[in-house]
Amino acid sequence: MSPPAETSPGVEGASPGSCIVDQFQRLATLDEDECALLAALEGEIQAFEPDQVLQAAGHEASHFFSLQSGWACAIRLLPDGQRQVLDIFLPNQIMGLHELGLPTAQSDLVAITEVQACAFARDALEEVCRRSPRLSELFFLSLAGEQATLSERIINIGRRPASQRLAHFLLEMQMRQDPSRSTIDLPMNQSLIGDALGLSAVHVSRTLGELRDRGWIETNSKRMTLLDRDALIELCDFDPGYLGTRNRQA
């Protein structure tokens, strides 16, 4: 998507800038040693097609990933065929940390769009903890940030009607992409959005239509424009505080 970021000029010839370093630079400033340590543990960039599974549920979670480009999600399939999207990952985020503590992964990591990602062996985390207390704290904070998103999703699904759920979801996606732009990428079909919000695809369509009729949003195929952000914020009582450092800073 974006041209190679110029964060770590010439750290290694192999990779065009380590994406996990980018991610962590948003949380705090890293010194050279820390950048090098992270970059060394990072595997090669792998490419995935839409719907391709990066890591399947049911096995031990042997890796976690840093997402270089594209969107991905953690998703859980229920025996009756229903699905629930647990979390959505945008470029420059770390995925799969939450499964490391369990003997077997509970959810699938699936590419939504075409994806480029770097795999880290589970042991890399241990290695980092041993070599850099600071980085281990940043991993901790990254996980805590993901957890805040999950908590907010619980509130959304548990206590808000469909229109508020959608408004909240769209606002979160805007904040996590670029708070200053009203048009956002949204490479998810309505079925997947429904699986993220605990709604049926049909009801997502109806509710988006309602927001569109009120003139608050405009929908394109893989893109969406928030025409009246204030109205959406008031509708669902949106408070971006939970996003912490997960959004691109304001």
Place this chain on the structure above:
Amino acid sequence: MSPPAETSPGVEGASPGSCIVDQFQRLATLDEDECALLAALEGEIQAFEPDQVLQAAGHEASHFFSLQSGWACAIRLLPDGQRQVLDIFLPNQIMGLHELGLPTAQSDLVAITEVQACAFARDALEEVCRRSPRLSELFFLSLAGEQATLSERIINIGRRPASQRLAHFLLEMQMRQDPSRSTIDLPMNQSLIGDALGLSAVHVSRTLGELRDRGWIETNSKRMTLLDRDALIELCDFDPGYLGTRNRQA
């Protein structure tokens, strides 16, 4: 509740055994230095009444807690008066880790029963990371375990009808207390259970009545017996894999 655990005999005269040490001993075996480091950072035991707030939303989360006895929960109040319980904490668990990464806490930590808890300053985490890579990894795993519970709750609320939600909730509580006993403590009124599962108190009453009529559970005031555990498991397709090390081992 339980008599003083005899895990670390005579580590300190002051406290009758550090509860955070107990918690971590379940994840891994700690050596003397690690026990001492943890115990040193632990504050004095504080007592709280039911409904008392240990840490309020809106301020910076300056502390996290280890729960020595009693039940507590993380809860979020919505402007329209609705509530959502995000997580429930049982004795020997760590609470509030998830708020440490955010500038302001998003949820209240509230005592459900009478509670004894030890506070840790936020800096204690940093201190631990610096002094013991092993402990910092255990903190990480503790947070990951909490996150797995949250993920399962999202599935529960997002994709399961009320009877399955309740069955799943009761089975989780049983596993987290003592998988070998069919009678469990449940010091929550139906209103609070509803707030944890995204249901109204009235509907909780009806659905519990339904499970009772089928002969699958028996309800007392602050206690509940799972008469037909297999039926409940089949009803909600319960898989305890997500609990990891959070339950008292089988």
Place this chain on the structure above:
DNA sequence: CGCCATCTTGAGGTCTATCAATTTCAGTGG
């Protein structure tokens, strides 16, 4: 014994799911 919180039960209404038919749209090949 009486009080208050909690639980139960009934009736009616709202929200959301499901099923099914139709339309839109991007992509493909003629």
Place this chain on the structure above:
DNA sequence: CCACTGAAATTGATAGACCTCAAGATGGCG
């Protein structure tokens, strides 16, 4: 450039789950 195609989105009708309001029963506790 246009017809074809399959996925996605829209729309209507119906059914079911759950909520709300409200009244009554239960039960612990002073």
